[in-house]
Amino acid sequence: MNSSAVNKPATLSSSETGARVERLPLSRFTTLGVGGEAEVWTVGNHAQLREAMSAPYRILGGGSNLVVADEGLMERVIRLGGEFAATDLELDPQLSTPEQLITGWVGGGVPLPGLLRKLQRLGYGNLEGTVGIPAQLGGAIWMNAGTRFGEAFDGLHSLEIASPEGTRTVTPLDLPWSYRDSGIPRNHIVTRARLKLRPSTPELVQEKMDAADTARKGQPKNRTPGCAFKNPTLPGGERLGAGKLIDEARLKGSRVGNAMIAPEHANFIVNLGGASAADVHALLALIRSRVGVHLELEYELWP
Numbered sequence: 001m002n003s004s005a006v007n008k009p010a011t012l013s014s015s016e017t018g019a020r021v022e023r024l025p026l027s028r029f030t031t032l033g034v035g036g037e038a039e040v041w042t043v044g045n046h047a048q049l050r051e052a053m054s055a056p057y058r059i060l061g062g063g064s065n066l067v068v069a070d071e072g073l074m075e076r077v078i079r080l081g082g083e084f085a086a087t088d089l090e091l092d093p094q095l096s097t098p099e100q101l102i103t104g105w106v107g108g109g110v111p112l113p114g115l116l117r118k119l120q121r122l123g124y125g126n127l128e129g130t131v132g133i134p135a136q137l138g139g140a141i142w143m144n145a146g147t148r149f150g151e152a153f154d155g156l157h158s159l160e161i162a163s164p165e166g167t168r169t170v171t172p173l174d175l176p177w178s179y180r181d182s183g184i185p186r187n188h189i190v191t192r193a194r195l196k197l198r199p200s201t202p203e204l205v206q207e208k209m210d211a212a213d214t215a216r217k218g219q220p221k222n223r224t225p226g227c228a229f230k231n232p233t234l235p236g237g238e239r240l241g242a243g244k245l246i247d248e249a250r251l252k253g254s255r256v257g258n259a260m261i262a263p264e265h266a267n268f269i270v271n272l273g274g275a276s277a278a279d280v281h282a283l284l285a286l287i288r289s290r291v292g293v294h295l296e297l298e299y300e301l302w303p
């Protein structure tokens, strides 16, 4: 692939291994709907992934925790497709027991909401607590996404991780995982995972999902990358609600360009249509200047 080809917008070319290489606006792939162009490599097998990782790259999941710069990115952006977006929920007879069901491999690029619908229909529990998180499985595992009803690692038997150094299979016991953190180094790619599930019934799984869903009732419906800030902890250990602090600073409904602090929940910044990353950054700066406690960002800024 020559460099002039990749510099043209929306040029489609192919790599040596047949990966799909396009120059695309990342606003297409983020839940916020914001982000400039990058060279997007869609890879469907390990040979394509190895080639994609041969230059500086970032791995994109469901784009549900990202604010991507309007100027776009210099690095390649890798998206998982093909065998990394396949779902094999057939139970492994060697590994499964009556209490613990171990599936075949599920791709890191599989959207979590669709996967959870399948698990509900089969009556398989353990991942119900992650309902409503618009991630891909790999992204959810990478940050151990979850709610107070459960997290990604609750349903994880083993996973395959790829990096330029090679591919390895590990179990959660091999990782220093904790609250909202898998311990997997940045840019090590979760290519697929085997799930560890609990036999249940579709009705009971649905009941648990409904409980987790009900807790989201106050969240805005507009495009957003989720919560803006982590709940801060004061030196004495007291934990404060970031949304409450922003609300108390009377910032609900504040607007810069087409980005707004959601009237429904102050810890969400939403895109009213046509917002830019610069609008979102301006709102984040406004919040920090008006809230008297240091607030740590919940989502990632690319770059």
Ligand SMILES: Cc1cc2nc3c(=O)[nH]c(=O)nc-3n(C[C@H](O)[C@H](O)[C@H](O)COP(=O)(O)OP(=O)(O)OC[C@H]3O[C@@H](n4cnc5c(N)ncnc54)[C@H](O)[C@@H]3O)c2cc1C
Pocket (backbone or CB within 6 Å): 031, 058, 059, 060, 061, 062, 063, 064, 065, 066, 080, 108, 109, 132, 133, 134, 135, 136, 137, 138, 139, 140, 141, 142, 143, 144, 145, 146, 147, 180, 187, 188, 189, 190, 191, 224, 225, 226, 227, 300
């Ligand atoms: C409406 C809404 C509600 C949300 N609710 C919750 C919630 O309740 N709980 C919660 O924890 N989060 C929540 N989030 C945030 C977000 O969904 C999670 O952080 C999720 O884990 C991000 O996954 P993703 O696939 O979208 O990753 P992306 O946003 O694409 O990427 C986030 C990070 O993960 C890395 N990554 C992505 N895929 C992979 C992979 N295959 N291998 C390795 N690294 C990867 C990226 O490089 C990046 O560093 C919410 C977001 C929205 C928009």
